[in-house]
Amino acid sequence: MSDRLIFHIDVNSAFVSWSAVEMLKNGGPDLREVPSIVGGDPDSRRSIVAAKSIPAKKYGIVTGEPVSSALRKCPNLVIAGSNFDWYVKCSRAFKAICQEYTPTMQSFSIDEVFLDMSGMNLIYPDPIATAYEIKDRVYKELGFTVNVGVASNKLCAKMASDFEKPNKVHTLFSNEIESKMWPLPVEDLFTCGKSTSARLRSLGIFTIGELAKYPVEQLTMLLGERGAIHFHNYANGIDDSPVLQETEDAKGYSAETTVEEDLVDIESINRLLLAQTDVVAARMRADEGKCRCIGVTFRNLDFVNKSHQKKLPEATDVTDIIFETAKQLIRESWHGEPLRLLGLSLSDIERDGFEQMSLFQDENKEKRKALDSTLDSIRGKFGNSAVQRASTIDTSKNINRRNQ
Ligand SMILES: [Mg+2]
Incomplete structure (x- = not known):
């Protein structure tokens, strides 16, 4: 499968960036530059952090936590209301640009797509240059930044786009897995949540590399058969799932x-x-x-x-x-x-x-x-x-x- 070429394109702090673009048009502050969240009414118990800026992340604020708890972590937090109609427009404009580069695009979420760029080398002989072109076009035409991950499968492309942000292109080809992915903490592995990583740590597994080399049979006792195979494959950068072109x-x-x-x-x-x-x-x-x-x-x-x-x-x-x-x-x-x-x-x-x-x-x-x-x-x-x-x-x- 190593002859596949997959891009994962991910808008950096999507709701925050999209709100920032809208607020900048009206002379407001750039939410991306300050600790900020898109949430709602801080007095409402139902209100949660829908998105956070990169500076807000440094305060330990996480998506999905109550706004009141985010405010305790960072009292100067700027809170922007959400505007879903505007987000939908930004999302569509972003995906329309991405779609120009391949017939096989999968909308993975409102701000993420996978592009199957396999076999396109006649049109795009230099994949890295193409990744930069998409990234720069989105910024120039729409005013917000994206990360592009370039790899030979979806998992590695997604892991790569999550490396340093914002506004970056990263590759994670199979010969780079050991140097770029294995040193990362195990909770950085896609789908490995806090509780799985806590259980893995109890086995002495702290990095993705340690997980990759851990015997599957022993993982099975901890994670069940499906979980063990899943995480063993992911830690080794193995993923054969196709880019599903779905409208x-x-x-x-x-x-x-x-x-x-x-x-x-x-x-x-x-x-x-x-x-x-x-x-x-x-x-x-x-x-x-x-x-x-x-x-x-x-x-x-x-x-x-x-x-x-x-x-x-x-x-x-x-x-x-x-x-x-x-x-x-x-x-x-x-x-x-x-x-x-x-x-x-x-x-x-x-x-x-x-x-x-x-x-x-x-x-x-x-x-x-x-x-x-x-x-x-x-x-x-x-x-x-x-x-x-x-x-x-x-x-x-x-x-x-x-x-x-
Ligand atoms: Mg994103």
Whole structure:
């Protein structure tokens, strides 16, 4: 597989950079230069750090933690509200540039793509020069920076793009794994969360190199067979997974977050779920889509993915219905085990704007739809801090009625 050529392109501190570009246009400060986060209302218990600047990271602030806790770490923190409609525009413009370079692009998240550049050497004889060209074009045309990882598989490309930031191109070819990846702490290995790395440390495994050389049979006792093989391969830079060219249309809309601190309580899960709902619902509404199916995915410490989904009686683009359904799915399927990954997906997308009449038709739906577009535009203008969802709307009545 060594003749493959894969790029992973990752926007540096995406939400912070995108908000910075927007604020700079209006003469505001450059959020990227100061300790800053994109979050929401610091007084709201539901508000979490959706993104952090590189200077904020130096204070130990992590994505997904409550804004109040981030403020304790850095009292001078600049907090910007989020503007999901703007992020969707930035994301699309970024992906449109990337897509010009290959027919095989995988949207990995709102700010990350994989490009399969294999066999393109006639058009792009120098892959490194091409990586620099993409990076510089994004900055020149859109005003934000990206990192590009260049490698012969997706894992190594992703690891490479995560090396020094921002605005850098890095390679991680197989002959560089030993020098560039093996000295890194084991928690830097993609998918190796805090709890796995803690368990690995208990075996005396501190670096990716030590993990790579550790006997798989002994890893199996600690991580189970799947986990052991997975981490053994990853530590050795082995990954055969293809770049999956999927359009958002086909797969719907989804968000997946790997958390740095395991999720152990329902409040943290719901907080993250609400942030994910906000992003994916805004993306879907920007496309004038509605979903018929809502799913949640989570992964426990044994590296097992669990998914649970529900078909709705009618398609929706209403944030509160999506959020309430997602919460219900978690209630039905989560049994309190610590989680390291949480995902939300909207699928079965309808895009013709035609809604079937239904016995479940809810007279408040039009009101709630109007409220959602108001919320989106308030977020657009003032950020999340201007939005007090919990006190604005009581959905419990409507949701209960829908389920009867
Ligand atoms: Mg990024």
